[in-house]
Amino acid sequence: MKYIDEYRDGRIAGSLAAAIRSRVTRPWVLMEICGGQTHTIMRYGLEDVLPPEIELVHGPGCPVCVAALETVDKAIAIASRPEVIFVSYGDMLRVPGTNSDLFRVKAAGGDVRVVYSPMDTLKIARANPTRKVVFFGIGFETTAPANAMAVWQAKREGLENFSMLVSHVLVPPAMRLILSSPENRVQGLIAPGHVCAVMGWREYEELARDFHMPVVIGGFEPLDLLEAIRMLVCQLEDGRAEVENQYVRSVTYAGNQAAQRVMGQVFEVTDRAWRGIGAIPRSGYRLREEFAAYDAGKLFGTEGIAAAEPADCIGAQVLQGLRKPAECSAFSTRCTPESPLGAPMVSTEGVCAAYYRYRRYAAIEGAR
Amino acid sequence: MSVTCPTPLPAQDMVLLGHGSGGKLSAELLRDVFLPAFANPVLGKLDDQASLEIGGARLAFTTDSFVVKPLFFRGGDIGSLAVHGTVNDLAMGGAHPMFLSAAFILEEGFPTGDLRRIVQSMAGAAARAGVTIVTGDTKVVEKGHGDGVYINTTGIGLRRDGVILSSDRVRTGDAVILSGSLGNHGVAILCEREGLELETDVESDSAALHTLVDAIFAVTPRIRCMRDPTRGGLASTLNEIAGRSRVGITIFEETLVIHDAVRGACELLGLDPLYVANEGKLVAMVAPEAAGDVVTAMRQHPLGRDAAIIGVAGGARAGMVTMRTSLGTTRIVDMLAGDQLPRIC
Numbered sequence: 001m002k003y004i005d006e007y008r009d010g011r012i013a014g015s016l017a018a019a020i021r022s023r024v025t026r027p028w029v030l031m032e033i034c035g036g037q038t039h040t041i042m043r044y045g046l047e048d049v050l051p052p053e054i055e056l057v058h059g060p061g062c063p064v065c066v067a068a069l070e071t072v073d074k075a076i077a078i079a080s081r082p083e084v085i086f087v088s089y090g091d092m093l094r095v096p097g098t099n100s101d102l103f104r105v106k107a108a109g110g111d112v113r114v115v116y117s118p119m120d121t122l123k124i125a126r127a128n129p130t131r132k133v134v135f136f137g138i139g140f141e142t143t144a145p146a147n148a149m150a151v152w153q154a155k156r157e158g159l160e161n162f163s164m165l166v167s168h169v170l171v172p173p174a175m176r177l178i179l180s181s182p183e184n185r186v187q188g189l190i191a192p193g194h195v196c197a198v199m200g201w202r203e204y205e206e207l208a209r210d211f212h213m214p215v216v217i218g219g220f221e222p223l224d225l226l227e228a229i230r231m232l233v234c235q236l237e238d239g240r241a242e243v244e245n246q247y248v249r250s251v252t253y254a255g256n257q258a259a260q261r262v263m264g265q266v267f268e269v270t271d272r273a274w275r276g277i278g279a280i281p282r283s284g285y286r287l288r289e290e291f292a293a294y295d296a297g298k299l300f301g302t303e304g305i306a307a308a309e310p311a312d313c314i315g316a317q318v319l320q321g322l323r324k325p326a327e328c329s330a331f332s333t334r335c336t337p338e339s340p341l342g343a344p345m346v347s348t349e350g351v352c353a354a355y356y357r358y359r360r361y362a363a364i365e366g367a368r
Numbered sequence: 369m370s371v372t373c374p375t376p377l378p379a380q381d382m383v384l385l386g387h388g389s390g391g392k393l394s395a396e397l398l399r400d401v402f403l404p405a406f407a408n409p410v411l412g413k414l415d416d417q418a419s420l421e422i423g424g425a426r427l428a429f430t431t432d433s434f435v436v437k438p439l440f441f442r443g444g445d446i447g448s449l450a451v452h453g454t455v456n457d458l459a460m461g462g463a464h465p466m467f468l469s470a471a472f473i474l475e476e477g478f479p480t481g482d483l484r485r486i487v488q489s490m491a492g493a494a495a496r497a498g499v500t501i502v503t504g505d506t507k508v509v510e511k512g513h514g515d516g517v518y519i520n521t522t523g524i525g526l527r528r529d530g531v532i533l534s535s536d537r538v539r540t541g542d543a544v545i546l547s548g549s550l551g552n553h554g555v556a557i558l559c560e561r562e563g564l565e566l567e568t569d570v571e572s573d574s575a576a577l578h579t580l581v582d583a584i585f586a587v588t589p590r591i592r593c594m595r596d597p598t599r600g601g602l603a604s605t606l607n608e609i610a611g612r613s614r615v616g617i618t619i620f621e622e623t624l625v626i627h628d629a630v631r632g633a634c635e636l637l638g639l640d641p642l643y644v645a646n647e648g649k650l651v652a653m654v655a656p657e658a659a660g661d662v663v664t665a666m667r668q669h670p671l672g673r674d675a676a677i678i679g680v681a682g683g684a685r686a687g688m689v690t691m692r693t694s695l696g697t698t699r700i701v702d703m704l705a706g707d708q709l710p711r712i713c
Contacts, residue, residue: 001628013695045697103384338705358699
């Protein structure tokens, strides 16, 4: 299939792996930030073709995993109301809140629907003028433009029965927190290609400079990731700490400026709690005051909902690349995708779920 | 930085949509609710059909309910699907399908024109498959309590002499043979769901497979088991076989046929075609020395033109399915908990 097979070619993968082997002289710890990249690494077993000097650790870039428990609880509270049609991306439905999840709300009679685009939520709102239609606006900078556009369009139309529960998270502040930790082991970053397609890579130049950290913006196919790893190894072996763009077919320096404009009009930066990590200053988006009429948190009075996240898994260290999933005593025994104990096991893009699904025996044997 | 995580949810206390997905949740429901209540050796085989002997006749007996939405889709409709599904469950047991029942649960207000169309389609599918619909039932539920029409079909067939097929008979070294391309039915249905607005020309592969099974048995009796990888897809079917036979199964990514339109839709929607439903494909686990003949015979049948050996029993832990990827690496092909969910990005 054109534009897919070219990036999954086993022969080219072999020559990229050989190029990495020929450059590497000592151990390096690299982090891929995005959950989609983690998923590809596991699904294609890329660690099998890399030389033993390269250790991949996995970043916090799974938007479903890092949605705070209290955010999920707020969604459940709103979705349980009889007048509400609650609309979400599909993979949020299985994420457990404190006592329930959206699948259970649906099973108990709640009107919970899945869409692929927030703009579809506007259609639902237009078709159901007597109901209150709420979209679950979560995700990184990747989903923010479409979510912002939906709110902007609703305001323009005067669509009064539409609102959004916004809990967006931003990549650079979380990376800054991870890299400034005294325990940090990460020596090179594969930056998230889709986030950079929206935002450009100015913020990653600051990370590279402040932490003397090589950064390569990577795509999501196996060859994208092998090429990004090769570029990082070259930087590390040369002693460079620059931002390089592997994902040239999607990412430009300035990013998508039309998307940035609408995000800037609708959202403003705020402090945000991350599941498994905790509160990170200025690491999220919320709706601006002029869009308060579309703020589901305000409309449904869920702002007071708080949730305590009890300590029982090593999710925080896993999401910071400090430990691997199989080093957790609960991995694949008490903690599985069917009954997740921790954030990284709840979504298919979560690192523990990816290990469980594709690599669990290799991972367990490696850890022992 | 604190170490925190969400609490696990309490044990399942209500039925979720995922319980109908054919994945782990379905298996749990079977294990925890149905099997303890109905326990008997015939049911305990957990095959797609029961093998019975009544007055010297060796019978295969099966039932299936159809709740597909939309009712009409490219390549078929709920009527033909209800015939093919039950015919195939009989055929996968090595039986000759003979008679079907048809039970309808209709929603008040459902257009009789649509009902006629569905019933005509059933009649045509039954005639082509050589089965007779000999009994039935109709119930009507109040408006809002059903999705237009649900259909249940039950089938009875005559088992071949000397043939015992069961998912617990696979041995290390057996060949895994798949009759053709993956994912066509599931993608055809998804593309026609309201709100998706994904235009493709993918057609459902819905078809009766018993003549393909005849073609296989014409060349060898050395078949261990056959399954049609419907809901949950090839991955779930192979996991069930691996679990029941306590063998590992290894499949080879490069041998799988997945049409470009199906792959494209799956890429776009974040789905893995290995888990997408098929309604006109079969997987046969075959003794290694007979595998070549089986593939040759299948390729001469219109429903088996793309048949190929896609894997082998062995090379993985007992009960587990792994795949050699196109990059030459190995990964687990796990059973999913519930339905595949569209990913956020």
